[in-house]
């Protein structure tokens with residue numbers, strides 16, 4: 001955990017603390033928080049397998065000032081602890097931002113808390129906006145961390161491979177995790193991270209702007225300006241994309257077509 005924190009602190013970021021749970025601890029943890037009247041839809045999904053076969057093992061809870069990570073024996077058996085460490089880095093990257101306003105709603109006996117802005121993500125009428133940049137940023141740093149701090153330039157693979165996404169895009173192997181000998185998985189965030197990576201080939205200043213955006217509105221503006229300098233209107237298009245594989249793939253395609261013109 002110290003290595004994860006130091007990597008972020010060296011970039012001028014201030015990550016939240018984290019707790020690491022075993023799967024059987026999750027319901028106990030959830031209940032303890034519910035006893036205080038706290039609930040969060042994201043906490044309910046933690047450790048539960050999703051439709052696409054991906055199980056969400058970590059989350060950043062801004063209102064608690066805490067990152068919660070669940071260790072998966074199955075994932076660790078196939079990938080070692082690299083998955084847990086890289087995911088911890090991803091969630092801690094989300095936690096590092098200076099926007100800490102808090103709003104809440106009451107549902108039944110529980111109170112739901114939310115922050116209007118977390119990094120690039122903002123609560124909007126239709127769900128939220130900015131997920132493409134927020135998720136892409138966190139996953140991009142996780143990949144950088146694996147390459148630089150964990151000595152895993154190809155992620156969990158022996159060589160520099162790419163894996164196909166559902167929409168037929170090539171995704172660098174560093175974003176993919178082993179399930180068994182024939183299957184692999186990647187997070188939706190990986191598609192957004194790859195999109196940002198492609199933008200950075202042409203606009204290397206995007207990286208510093210993304211870091212600056214964690215702590216200042218000026219940084220957020222710079223991200224918008226750099227992205228729009230590739231193609232006017234590209235930033236608002238990407239910002240509105242939904243947090244889904246389809247949404248992020250659409251963004252990746254928008255980036256590819258903007259770069260090819």
Ligand SMILES: [Zn+2]
Nearest residue numbers: 094135138189
């Ligand atoms: Zn994320």
